[in-house]
Amino acid sequence: MAALEFTDAVVRYGAATILGGATLSVETGAFVSIVGPTGCGKSTLLNLAAGLLAPSAGSVRSLGVEVSGVNRKAGYLFQGDSLMPWRNARDNVAAGPQFAGVPLGEARRQADVWLERVGLHGAGNKYPHQLSGGMRKRAQLAQTLVMDPPILLMDEPFSALDVQTRLMMENELLALWAGSGGPRKTVLFITHDLEEAISLSDRVVVLSAGPSTRPIAAFDIDLPRPRDVAEIRHTHAFQEAHARIWDVLRDEVLKTYRRNVAA
Amino acid sequence: MITLYRVLLATALLGLWYLGSATGVLSPLFFGRPEKIAAQVVEWFVTGEIWPHLAVTIAETLMAFASGTIGGVLAGLWLGLSPRSLAVLDPFIKAANAMPRVILAPIFAMWFGLGMGSKVALGFTLVFFIVFFNVLQGVREVSPVVLNGTRMLGANCVQLLRHVYLPAAMSWVFSSLHISVGMAFVGAVIAEYLGSASGVGYLILQAQGVFDVDAVFAGIAVLTACALMLDAIVTIAESRLLVWQPRADIPRDS
Ligand SMILES: Nc1ncnc2c1ncn2[C@@H]1O[C@H](COP(=O)(O)OP(=O)(O)O)[C@@H](O)[C@H]1O
Numbered sequence: 479m480a481a482l483e484f485t486d487a488v489v490r491y492g493a494a495t496i497l498g499g500a501t502l503s504v505e506t507g508a509f510v511s512i513v514g515p516t517g518c519g520k521s522t523l524l525n526l527a528a529g530l531l532a533p534s535a536g537s538v539r540s541l542g543v544e545v546s547g548v549n550r551k552a553g554y555l556f557q558g559d560s561l562m563p564w565r566n567a568r569d570n571v572a573a574g575p576q577f578a579g580v581p582l583g584e585a586r587r588q589a590d591v592w593l594e595r596v597g598l599h600g601a602g603n604k605y606p607h608q609l610s611g612g613m614r615k616r617a618q619l620a621q622t623l624v625m626d627p628p629i630l631l632m633d634e635p636f637s638a639l640d641v642q643t644r645l646m647m648e649n650e651l652l653a654l655w656a657g658s659g660g661p662r663k664t665v666l667f668i669t670h671d672l673e674e675a676i677s678l679s680d681r682v683v684v685l686s687a688g689p690s691t692r693p694i695a696a697f698d699i700d701l702p703r704p705r706d707v708a709e710i711r712h713t714h715a716f717q718e719a720h721a722r723i724w725d726v727l728r729d730e731v732l733k734t735y736r737r738n739v740a741a
Numbered sequence: 742m743i744t745l746y747r748v749l750l751a752t753a754l755l756g757l758w759y760l761g762s763a764t765g766v767l768s769p770l771f772f773g774r775p776e777k778i779a780a781q782v783v784e785w786f787v788t789g790e791i792w793p794h795l796a797v798t799i800a801e802t803l804m805a806f807a808s809g810t811i812g813g814v815l816a817g818l819w820l821g822l823s824p825r826s827l828a829v830l831d832p833f834i835k836a837a838n839a840m841p842r843v844i845l846a847p848i849f850a851m852w853f854g855l856g857m858g859s860k861v862a863l864g865f866t867l868v869f870f871i872v873f874f875n876v877l878q879g880v881r882e883v884s885p886v887v888l889n890g891t892r893m894l895g896a897n898c899v900q901l902l903r904h905v906y907l908p909a910a911m912s913w914v915f916s917s918l919h920i921s922v923g924m925a926f927v928g929a930v931i932a933e934y935l936g937s938a939s940g941v942g943y944l945i946l947q948a949q950g951v952f953d954v955d956a957v958f959a960g961i962a963v964l965t966a967c968a969l970m971l972d973a974i975v976t977i978a979e980s981r982l983l984v985w986q987p988r989a990d991i992p993r994d995s
Protein backbone atom coordinates (compact mmCIF):
# COMPACT_ATOMS: atom_id res chain seq x y z
CA MET A 479 0.00 0.00 0.00
CA ALA A 480 1.31 3.41 -0.95
CA ALA A 481 2.06 5.81 1.89
CA LEU A 482 1.04 8.66 -0.36
CA GLU A 483 -0.93 8.52 -3.57
CA PHE A 484 -1.66 11.63 -5.62
CA THR A 485 -4.13 11.02 -8.45
CA ASP A 486 -4.59 13.82 -11.00
CA ALA A 487 -4.31 16.33 -8.17
CA VAL A 488 -5.07 19.87 -9.30
CA VAL A 489 -4.54 23.06 -7.30
CA ARG A 490 -5.89 26.37 -8.56
CA TYR A 491 -5.69 29.82 -7.04
CA GLY A 492 -8.32 31.82 -8.86
CA ALA A 493 -7.43 31.67 -12.55
CA ALA A 494 -3.90 30.35 -11.90
CA THR A 495 -3.40 26.59 -12.09
CA ILE A 496 -0.45 25.74 -9.88
CA LEU A 497 -0.59 21.94 -9.97
CA GLY A 498 -2.07 20.60 -13.18
CA GLY A 499 -3.02 17.01 -12.52
CA ALA A 500 -0.17 15.58 -10.49
CA THR A 501 -0.03 11.79 -10.27
CA LEU A 502 2.56 10.30 -7.97
CA SER A 503 2.83 7.33 -5.69
CA VAL A 504 5.21 7.11 -2.76
CA GLU A 505 5.68 3.54 -1.52
CA THR A 506 5.76 2.88 2.22
CA GLY A 507 9.21 3.06 3.77
CA ALA A 508 10.82 4.86 0.83
CA PHE A 509 12.85 8.06 0.92
CA VAL A 510 11.62 10.06 -2.04
CA SER A 511 12.86 13.51 -3.00
CA ILE A 512 11.11 16.03 -5.18
CA VAL A 513 13.11 18.55 -7.15
CA GLY A 514 11.89 21.32 -9.38
CA PRO A 515 12.47 24.96 -10.25
CA THR A 516 11.72 27.66 -7.69
CA GLY A 517 8.03 28.50 -7.42
CA CYS A 518 6.87 25.49 -9.45
CA GLY A 519 4.62 24.11 -6.71
CA LYS A 520 6.77 21.84 -4.55
CA SER A 521 5.45 23.22 -1.26
CA THR A 522 1.93 23.10 -2.67
CA LEU A 523 2.33 19.39 -3.38
CA LEU A 524 3.60 18.78 0.15
CA ASN A 525 0.74 20.78 1.67
CA LEU A 526 -1.68 18.49 -0.16
CA ALA A 527 -0.02 15.47 1.44
CA ALA A 528 -0.17 17.20 4.83
CA GLY A 529 -3.85 17.99 4.42
CA LEU A 530 -3.16 21.68 4.99
CA LEU A 531 -4.53 22.27 1.50
CA ALA A 532 -7.35 20.47 -0.31
CA PRO A 533 -6.99 19.73 -4.03
CA SER A 534 -9.27 21.66 -6.40
CA ALA A 535 -9.71 18.39 -8.30
CA GLY A 536 -8.31 14.88 -8.12
CA SER A 537 -7.49 13.02 -4.94
CA VAL A 538 -4.78 12.52 -2.36
CA ARG A 539 -4.71 9.29 -0.35
CA SER A 540 -2.44 8.44 2.53
CA LEU A 541 -1.97 4.85 3.69
CA GLY A 542 -5.20 3.91 1.99
CA VAL A 543 -7.42 6.74 3.29
CA GLU A 544 -8.48 9.89 1.54
CA VAL A 545 -6.71 12.91 3.06
CA SER A 546 -9.26 15.42 4.34
CA GLY A 547 -8.19 17.84 7.00
CA VAL A 548 -4.82 17.56 8.68
CA ASN A 549 -3.11 14.24 7.86
CA ARG A 550 -2.61 12.62 11.25
CA LYS A 551 -0.24 10.02 9.78
CA ALA A 552 2.25 12.68 8.74
CA GLY A 553 4.78 14.89 10.48
CA TYR A 554 5.89 18.08 8.75
CA LEU A 555 9.29 19.73 8.89
CA PHE A 556 8.87 23.26 7.61
CA GLN A 557 11.35 25.40 5.77
CA GLY A 558 10.72 28.35 8.09
CA ASP A 559 10.67 28.56 11.87
CA SER A 560 7.67 26.61 13.08
CA LEU A 561 8.68 26.49 16.75
CA MET A 562 6.42 28.40 19.11
CA PRO A 563 8.64 31.33 20.16
CA TRP A 564 6.98 31.53 23.59
CA ARG A 565 7.88 27.95 24.49
CA ASN A 566 11.36 26.76 25.29
CA ALA A 567 12.85 23.88 23.32
CA ARG A 568 11.61 21.21 25.72
CA ASP A 569 8.05 22.50 25.78
CA ASN A 570 8.06 22.87 22.00
CA VAL A 571 8.98 19.21 21.64
CA ALA A 572 6.48 18.26 24.35
CA ALA A 573 3.69 20.10 22.49
CA GLY A 574 2.57 17.23 20.27
CA PRO A 575 2.17 14.66 23.08
CA GLN A 576 0.56 17.39 25.22
CA PHE A 577 -2.05 18.10 22.52
CA ALA A 578 -2.72 14.36 22.36
CA GLY A 579 -3.57 14.35 26.08
CA VAL A 580 -0.32 13.02 27.55
CA PRO A 581 0.24 14.57 31.03
CA LEU A 582 2.74 17.41 30.89
CA GLY A 583 5.37 15.67 33.04
CA GLU A 584 5.38 12.59 30.84
CA ALA A 585 5.36 14.73 27.67
CA ARG A 586 8.42 16.60 28.93
CA ARG A 587 10.18 13.34 29.71
CA GLN A 588 9.59 12.17 26.13
CA ALA A 589 10.78 15.57 24.91
CA ASP A 590 14.06 15.22 26.80
CA VAL A 591 14.66 11.82 25.21
CA TRP A 592 14.23 13.30 21.74
CA LEU A 593 16.22 16.44 22.45
CA GLU A 594 19.09 14.15 23.37
CA ARG A 595 18.67 12.07 20.20
CA VAL A 596 18.87 15.12 17.95
CA GLY A 597 21.92 16.44 19.80
CA LEU A 598 20.21 19.14 21.86
CA HIS A 599 21.05 17.68 25.24
CA GLY A 600 21.03 20.49 27.82
CA ALA A 601 19.35 23.03 25.53
CA GLY A 602 15.82 22.22 26.71
CA ASN A 603 15.42 25.44 28.67
CA LYS A 604 16.47 27.69 25.79
CA TYR A 605 13.92 29.67 23.84
CA PRO A 606 13.98 29.51 20.03
CA HIS A 607 15.58 32.95 19.70
CA GLN A 608 18.44 31.73 21.88
CA LEU A 609 19.17 28.79 19.54
CA SER A 610 21.21 28.89 16.34
CA GLY A 611 19.54 28.10 13.02
CA GLY A 612 20.90 24.55 13.11
CA MET A 613 19.73 24.00 16.67
CA ARG A 614 16.25 25.27 15.80
CA LYS A 615 16.08 22.74 12.95
CA ARG A 616 17.12 20.00 15.36
CA ALA A 617 14.40 21.08 17.78
CA GLN A 618 11.85 21.06 14.93
CA LEU A 619 13.03 17.58 13.98
CA ALA A 620 12.62 16.37 17.58
CA GLN A 621 9.19 18.04 17.75
CA THR A 622 8.10 16.07 14.69
CA LEU A 623 9.74 12.75 15.55
CA VAL A 624 8.44 12.60 19.12
CA MET A 625 5.02 11.98 17.54
CA ASP A 626 6.46 8.95 15.73
CA PRO A 627 4.55 9.62 12.48
CA PRO A 628 4.80 6.89 9.83
CA ILE A 629 5.22 9.60 7.17
CA LEU A 630 7.66 12.52 7.24
CA LEU A 631 7.08 15.52 5.01
CA MET A 632 10.08 17.79 4.69
CA ASP A 633 10.03 21.11 2.83
CA GLU A 634 13.58 22.27 2.07
CA PRO A 635 14.30 21.83 5.78
CA PHE A 636 18.02 22.55 5.58
CA SER A 637 18.08 25.24 2.91
CA ALA A 638 18.74 28.06 5.37
CA LEU A 639 21.73 26.34 7.01
CA ASP A 640 25.39 26.77 6.18
CA VAL A 641 27.01 23.99 4.13
CA GLN A 642 28.79 22.20 7.00
CA THR A 643 25.79 22.20 9.32
CA ARG A 644 23.66 21.08 6.46
CA LEU A 645 25.83 18.05 5.58
CA MET A 646 25.91 17.07 9.23
CA MET A 647 22.15 17.32 9.60
CA GLU A 648 21.60 15.33 6.40
CA ASN A 649 23.75 12.49 7.76
CA GLU A 650 21.93 12.61 11.10
CA LEU A 651 18.59 12.56 9.34
CA LEU A 652 19.62 9.40 7.46
CA ALA A 653 20.83 7.81 10.71
CA LEU A 654 17.56 8.63 12.50
CA TRP A 655 15.57 7.35 9.55
CA ALA A 656 17.49 4.07 9.27
CA GLY A 657 17.99 3.36 12.94
CA SER A 658 14.64 4.07 14.56
CA GLY A 659 14.04 0.35 15.25
CA GLY A 660 10.45 0.08 14.03
CA PRO A 661 9.37 -0.02 10.41
CA ARG A 662 11.06 2.63 8.29
CA LYS A 663 9.25 5.90 7.93
CA THR A 664 8.20 7.10 4.53
CA VAL A 665 9.94 10.38 3.71
CA LEU A 666 8.81 12.88 1.10
CA PHE A 667 11.65 15.38 0.92
CA ILE A 668 11.51 18.59 -1.05
CA THR A 669 14.57 20.44 -2.17
CA HIS A 670 15.81 22.60 -5.01
CA ASP A 671 19.27 21.13 -4.50
CA LEU A 672 19.74 18.12 -6.77
CA GLU A 673 22.87 16.90 -4.94
CA GLU A 674 20.97 16.85 -1.65
CA ALA A 675 18.12 14.94 -3.31
CA ILE A 676 20.38 12.25 -4.78
CA SER A 677 22.55 11.74 -1.72
CA LEU A 678 19.54 11.21 0.57
CA SER A 679 16.98 9.40 -1.55
CA ASP A 680 15.87 6.08 -2.96
CA ARG A 681 14.06 7.92 -5.72
CA VAL A 682 14.16 11.44 -7.16
CA VAL A 683 11.08 12.91 -8.83
CA VAL A 684 11.42 15.91 -11.14
CA LEU A 685 8.59 18.43 -11.39
CA SER A 686 7.98 20.45 -14.52
CA ALA A 687 8.20 24.22 -14.56
CA GLY A 688 4.95 25.96 -13.59
CA PRO A 689 2.23 26.82 -14.27
CA SER A 690 0.29 23.57 -14.34
CA THR A 691 3.13 21.66 -12.76
CA ARG A 692 3.29 17.85 -12.98
CA PRO A 693 5.89 15.22 -12.14
CA ILE A 694 7.67 14.54 -15.42
CA ALA A 695 10.32 11.99 -14.54
CA ALA A 696 11.41 9.71 -11.71
CA PHE A 697 14.85 8.21 -11.17
CA ASP A 698 15.76 5.34 -8.88
CA ILE A 699 18.98 5.95 -6.98
CA ASP A 700 20.83 2.67 -6.48
CA LEU A 701 23.53 3.94 -4.18
CA PRO A 702 24.43 1.65 -1.26
CA ARG A 703 23.32 2.51 2.29
CA PRO A 704 24.39 3.54 4.85
CA ARG A 705 25.59 6.62 3.05
CA ASP A 706 27.80 9.52 3.97
CA VAL A 707 26.25 12.44 2.12
CA ALA A 708 29.53 14.31 1.78
CA GLU A 709 31.57 11.39 0.49
CA ILE A 710 29.00 9.80 -1.75
CA ARG A 711 29.12 12.86 -4.00
CA HIS A 712 32.55 11.84 -5.23
CA THR A 713 31.47 8.40 -6.42
CA HIS A 714 31.05 7.62 -10.09
CA ALA A 715 27.51 6.30 -9.60
CA PHE A 716 26.45 9.56 -7.93
CA GLN A 717 27.83 11.70 -10.73
CA GLU A 718 26.21 9.52 -13.34
CA ALA A 719 22.83 9.85 -11.63
CA HIS A 720 23.37 13.58 -11.31
CA ALA A 721 24.08 13.91 -15.03
CA ARG A 722 20.98 11.90 -15.99
CA ILE A 723 18.61 13.86 -13.75
CA TRP A 724 20.12 17.25 -14.48
CA ASP A 725 19.53 16.56 -18.16
CA VAL A 726 15.78 16.65 -17.44
CA LEU A 727 15.78 19.26 -14.68
CA ARG A 728 17.89 21.77 -16.62
CA ASP A 729 15.20 22.37 -19.25
CA GLU A 730 12.59 23.07 -16.56
CA VAL A 731 14.89 25.42 -14.68
CA LEU A 732 15.66 27.25 -17.92
CA LYS A 733 11.95 27.62 -18.74
CA THR A 734 11.33 29.16 -15.33
CA TYR A 735 14.38 31.36 -15.67
CA ARG A 736 13.34 32.67 -19.08
CA ARG A 737 9.82 33.40 -17.92
CA ASN A 738 11.07 35.26 -14.86
CA VAL A 739 13.44 37.31 -17.01
CA ALA A 740 10.65 38.09 -19.48
CA ALA A 741 8.27 39.11 -16.71
CA MET B 742 27.95 61.62 35.81
CA ILE B 743 24.49 61.74 34.27
CA THR B 744 22.98 61.30 37.72
CA LEU B 745 24.97 64.32 38.90
CA TYR B 746 23.61 66.47 36.07
CA ARG B 747 20.09 65.28 36.86
CA VAL B 748 20.45 66.19 40.54
CA LEU B 749 21.90 69.58 39.59
CA LEU B 750 19.07 70.27 37.16
CA ALA B 751 16.40 69.31 39.69
CA THR B 752 18.07 71.42 42.38
CA ALA B 753 18.33 74.40 40.04
CA LEU B 754 14.67 74.20 39.01
CA LEU B 755 13.44 73.84 42.59
CA GLY B 756 15.82 76.62 43.68
CA LEU B 757 14.49 78.99 41.01
CA TRP B 758 10.94 78.13 41.95
CA TYR B 759 11.73 78.73 45.63
CA LEU B 760 13.48 82.05 44.98
CA GLY B 761 10.78 83.17 42.56
CA SER B 762 7.97 82.50 45.00
CA ALA B 763 9.89 83.87 48.02
CA THR B 764 10.60 87.18 46.24
CA GLY B 765 7.10 87.37 44.81
CA VAL B 766 8.23 87.16 41.14
CA LEU B 767 6.15 83.99 40.88
CA SER B 768 2.89 84.70 42.63
CA PRO B 769 2.49 82.07 45.39
CA LEU B 770 -1.22 82.31 44.79
CA PHE B 771 -0.84 80.64 41.39
CA PHE B 772 2.47 78.81 41.57
CA GLY B 773 2.50 77.73 45.21
CA ARG B 774 5.63 77.52 47.34
CA PRO B 775 7.76 74.39 47.07
CA GLU B 776 8.49 74.24 50.80
CA LYS B 777 4.78 74.40 51.60
CA ILE B 778 3.99 71.79 49.00
CA ALA B 779 6.58 69.47 50.54
CA ALA B 780 5.18 70.17 54.00
CA GLN B 781 1.68 69.34 52.75
CA VAL B 782 2.86 66.01 51.30
CA VAL B 783 4.65 65.14 54.55
CA GLU B 784 1.59 66.10 56.57
CA TRP B 785 -0.67 63.89 54.46
CA PHE B 786 1.53 60.92 55.07
CA VAL B 787 2.23 61.66 58.73
CA THR B 788 -1.43 62.11 59.61
CA GLY B 789 -2.29 59.21 57.33
CA GLU B 790 -4.94 61.33 55.65
CA ILE B 791 -3.69 60.40 52.16
CA TRP B 792 -3.81 56.62 52.52
CA PRO B 793 -7.54 55.98 52.02
CA HIS B 794 -7.54 58.28 48.98
CA LEU B 795 -4.45 56.68 47.51
CA ALA B 796 -5.92 53.24 48.12
CA VAL B 797 -9.11 54.20 46.30
CA THR B 798 -7.24 55.62 43.30
CA ILE B 799 -4.98 52.57 43.04
CA ALA B 800 -7.89 50.15 43.44
CA GLU B 801 -9.74 51.95 40.63
CA THR B 802 -6.64 51.83 38.47
CA LEU B 803 -6.16 48.11 38.99
CA MET B 804 -9.81 47.30 38.35
CA ALA B 805 -9.89 49.44 35.21
CA PHE B 806 -6.68 47.80 34.01
CA ALA B 807 -7.88 44.26 34.70
CA SER B 808 -11.35 44.69 33.21
CA GLY B 809 -10.07 46.63 30.19
CA THR B 810 -7.41 44.00 29.52
CA ILE B 811 -9.77 41.05 29.82
CA GLY B 812 -12.38 42.77 27.66
CA GLY B 813 -9.80 43.82 25.08
CA VAL B 814 -8.29 40.34 24.86
CA LEU B 815 -11.66 38.64 24.44
CA ALA B 816 -12.91 41.14 21.86
CA GLY B 817 -9.57 41.11 20.02
CA LEU B 818 -9.46 37.30 19.82
CA TRP B 819 -13.06 37.13 18.66
CA LEU B 820 -12.79 39.79 15.95
CA GLY B 821 -9.27 38.74 14.97
CA LEU B 822 -10.53 35.22 14.25
CA SER B 823 -13.81 36.27 12.66
CA PRO B 824 -13.08 38.60 9.74
CA ARG B 825 -16.79 38.88 8.91
CA SER B 826 -17.75 40.23 12.34
CA LEU B 827 -14.78 42.58 12.15
CA ALA B 828 -15.90 43.86 8.74
CA VAL B 829 -19.38 44.55 10.10
CA LEU B 830 -18.21 46.20 13.32
CA ASP B 831 -15.24 48.09 11.89
CA PRO B 832 -16.89 51.55 11.51
CA PHE B 833 -18.44 51.30 14.98
CA ILE B 834 -15.09 50.45 16.53
CA LYS B 835 -13.41 53.32 14.69
CA ALA B 836 -16.08 55.74 15.88
CA ALA B 837 -15.92 54.54 19.49
CA ASN B 838 -12.16 54.82 19.47
CA ALA B 839 -12.16 58.26 17.86
CA MET B 840 -14.61 59.64 20.43
CA PRO B 841 -12.91 61.76 23.12
CA ARG B 842 -13.73 59.35 25.91
CA VAL B 843 -13.11 61.75 28.78
CA ILE B 844 -16.44 63.25 27.88
CA LEU B 845 -18.10 60.02 28.97
CA ALA B 846 -17.17 60.69 32.60
CA PRO B 847 -20.36 62.68 33.39
CA ILE B 848 -22.47 59.96 31.80
CA PHE B 849 -20.72 57.25 33.79
CA ALA B 850 -21.25 59.37 36.91
CA MET B 851 -24.97 59.37 36.17
CA TRP B 852 -25.04 55.64 35.48
CA PHE B 853 -22.74 54.36 38.21
CA GLY B 854 -22.86 57.15 40.79
CA LEU B 855 -19.94 58.99 42.34
CA GLY B 856 -18.29 55.86 43.76
CA MET B 857 -15.56 53.71 42.24
CA GLY B 858 -17.80 52.26 39.51
CA SER B 859 -17.78 55.35 37.32
CA LYS B 860 -13.97 55.68 37.65
CA VAL B 861 -13.41 52.07 36.67
CA ALA B 862 -15.77 52.54 33.72
CA LEU B 863 -13.80 55.48 32.33
CA GLY B 864 -10.48 53.68 32.80
CA PHE B 865 -11.99 50.63 31.12
CA THR B 866 -12.88 52.55 27.96
CA LEU B 867 -9.33 53.87 27.76
CA VAL B 868 -7.58 50.54 28.40
CA PHE B 869 -9.97 48.44 26.34
CA PHE B 870 -9.09 49.97 22.99
CA ILE B 871 -5.35 49.88 23.52
CA VAL B 872 -5.49 46.19 24.40
CA PHE B 873 -8.08 45.41 21.74
CA PHE B 874 -6.05 46.86 18.88
CA ASN B 875 -2.89 45.13 20.10
CA VAL B 876 -4.61 41.76 20.33
CA LEU B 877 -6.15 42.24 16.89
CA GLN B 878 -2.71 42.94 15.49
CA GLY B 879 -1.22 40.00 17.38
CA VAL B 880 -3.83 37.58 16.04
CA ARG B 881 -3.38 38.81 12.48
CA GLU B 882 0.38 38.53 12.66
CA VAL B 883 0.56 35.01 14.02
CA SER B 884 3.13 33.29 11.85
CA PRO B 885 1.33 30.95 9.42
CA VAL B 886 4.26 28.56 9.72
CA VAL B 887 3.86 28.32 13.50
CA LEU B 888 0.12 27.92 13.03
CA ASN B 889 0.49 25.13 10.46
CA GLY B 890 3.24 23.53 12.52
CA THR B 891 0.98 23.42 15.55
CA ARG B 892 -1.89 22.03 13.49
CA MET B 893 0.38 19.29 12.17
CA LEU B 894 1.21 18.38 15.77
CA GLY B 895 -2.45 17.58 16.22
CA ALA B 896 -3.74 20.69 17.97
CA ASN B 897 -7.52 21.14 17.78
CA CYS B 898 -9.29 24.50 17.56
CA VAL B 899 -9.36 25.10 21.30
CA GLN B 900 -5.69 24.14 21.62
CA LEU B 901 -4.76 26.48 18.75
CA LEU B 902 -6.57 29.29 20.54
CA ARG B 903 -4.99 28.48 23.88
CA HIS B 904 -1.43 27.69 22.75
CA VAL B 905 -0.92 29.85 19.65
CA TYR B 906 -3.34 32.75 19.31
CA LEU B 907 -3.48 33.66 22.99
CA PRO B 908 0.30 33.71 23.62
CA ALA B 909 0.88 35.57 20.35
CA ALA B 910 -1.74 38.14 21.32
CA MET B 911 -0.46 38.41 24.89
CA SER B 912 3.01 39.33 23.68
CA TRP B 913 1.45 42.39 22.07
CA VAL B 914 -0.59 43.10 25.19
CA PHE B 915 2.55 42.97 27.32
CA SER B 916 4.38 45.27 24.96
CA SER B 917 1.66 47.88 25.50
CA LEU B 918 1.52 47.33 29.26
CA HIS B 919 3.11 50.69 30.07
CA ILE B 920 0.53 52.59 28.09
CA SER B 921 -2.46 50.63 29.31
CA VAL B 922 -1.53 50.82 33.00
CA GLY B 923 -0.86 54.54 32.53
CA MET B 924 -4.25 54.98 30.85
CA ALA B 925 -6.06 53.14 33.65
CA PHE B 926 -4.45 55.55 36.10
CA VAL B 927 -5.32 58.61 34.01
CA GLY B 928 -8.92 57.42 33.66
CA ALA B 929 -9.28 56.93 37.41
CA VAL B 930 -7.81 60.32 38.32
CA ILE B 931 -9.72 62.29 35.70
CA ALA B 932 -13.01 60.69 36.68
CA GLU B 933 -12.27 61.47 40.33
CA TYR B 934 -11.48 65.05 39.44
CA LEU B 935 -14.74 65.42 37.53
CA GLY B 936 -16.83 64.26 40.47
CA SER B 937 -16.20 61.92 43.37
CA ALA B 938 -16.19 61.47 47.12
CA SER B 939 -12.70 60.06 47.57
CA GLY B 940 -9.40 59.47 45.78
CA VAL B 941 -6.38 61.63 45.12
CA GLY B 942 -8.21 63.37 42.26
CA TYR B 943 -10.91 64.28 44.79
CA LEU B 944 -8.28 65.75 47.15
CA ILE B 945 -7.05 67.96 44.33
CA LEU B 946 -10.57 68.99 43.44
CA GLN B 947 -11.26 69.99 47.06
CA ALA B 948 -8.02 71.93 47.39
CA GLN B 949 -8.83 73.76 44.19
CA GLY B 950 -12.23 74.64 45.59
CA VAL B 951 -10.62 76.58 48.47
CA PHE B 952 -7.79 78.01 46.31
CA ASP B 953 -5.18 75.97 48.18
CA VAL B 954 -2.71 75.84 45.31
CA ASP B 955 -0.04 74.20 47.49
CA ALA B 956 -2.31 71.22 48.13
CA VAL B 957 -3.12 71.01 44.41
CA PHE B 958 0.58 70.77 43.61
CA ALA B 959 1.09 68.32 46.48
CA GLY B 960 -1.63 66.11 45.01
CA ILE B 961 0.03 66.28 41.60
CA ALA B 962 3.36 65.31 43.18
CA VAL B 963 1.80 62.29 44.88
CA LEU B 964 0.11 61.21 41.65
CA THR B 965 3.36 61.54 39.70
CA ALA B 966 5.26 59.47 42.23
CA CYS B 967 2.50 56.90 42.14
CA ALA B 968 2.54 56.73 38.33
CA LEU B 969 6.32 56.29 38.32
CA MET B 970 5.99 53.47 40.82
CA LEU B 971 3.34 51.70 38.73
CA ASP B 972 5.60 52.07 35.71
CA ALA B 973 8.52 50.53 37.57
CA ILE B 974 6.37 47.56 38.61
CA VAL B 975 5.31 47.11 34.97
CA THR B 976 8.96 47.10 33.89
CA ILE B 977 9.73 44.31 36.37
CA ALA B 978 6.65 42.31 35.33
CA GLU B 979 7.59 42.75 31.69
CA SER B 980 11.06 41.30 32.07
CA ARG B 981 9.55 38.28 33.84
CA LEU B 982 6.77 37.71 31.32
CA LEU B 983 8.68 38.22 28.09
CA VAL B 984 11.76 36.04 28.67
CA TRP B 985 11.05 34.31 25.38
CA GLN B 986 11.44 37.46 23.32
CA PRO B 987 14.74 38.58 21.86
CA ARG B 988 16.13 41.49 23.92
CA ALA B 989 16.83 43.73 20.93
CA ASP B 990 13.17 43.58 19.91
CA ILE B 991 11.95 46.97 18.74
CA PRO B 992 9.35 48.42 21.07
CA ARG B 993 5.96 47.69 19.55
CA ASP B 994 3.74 50.32 21.11
CA SER B 995 0.35 51.48 19.84
N1 LIG C 1 -2.17 31.26 -1.38
C1 LIG C 1 -1.73 31.41 -2.65
N2 LIG C 1 -2.42 32.21 -3.51
C2 LIG C 1 -2.00 32.38 -4.77
N3 LIG C 1 -0.89 31.81 -5.30
C3 LIG C 1 -0.16 31.02 -4.49
C4 LIG C 1 -0.53 30.78 -3.14
N4 LIG C 1 0.38 29.94 -2.58
C5 LIG C 1 1.28 29.69 -3.54
N5 LIG C 1 0.97 30.33 -4.70
C6 LIG C 1 1.70 30.25 -5.96
O1 LIG C 1 1.89 28.89 -6.26
C7 LIG C 1 3.13 28.70 -6.88
C8 LIG C 1 3.83 27.53 -6.23
O2 LIG C 1 4.19 27.86 -4.91
P1 LIG C 1 5.06 26.88 -4.03
O3 LIG C 1 4.38 25.57 -3.95
O4 LIG C 1 5.34 27.57 -2.74
O5 LIG C 1 6.40 26.75 -4.88
P2 LIG C 1 7.79 26.08 -4.48
O6 LIG C 1 7.66 25.49 -3.13
O7 LIG C 1 8.05 25.07 -5.54
O8 LIG C 1 8.83 27.15 -4.53
C9 LIG C 1 3.90 30.00 -6.78
O9 LIG C 1 3.91 30.59 -8.06
C10 LIG C 1 3.09 30.81 -5.83
O10 LIG C 1 3.14 32.17 -6.21
Ligand SMILES: [Mg+2]
Binds near residue numbers: 520521522633
Ligand atom coordinates in the same frame (compact mmCIF):
# COMPACT_ATOMS: atom_id res chain seq x y z
MG1 LIG D 1 8.59 26.06 -1.33
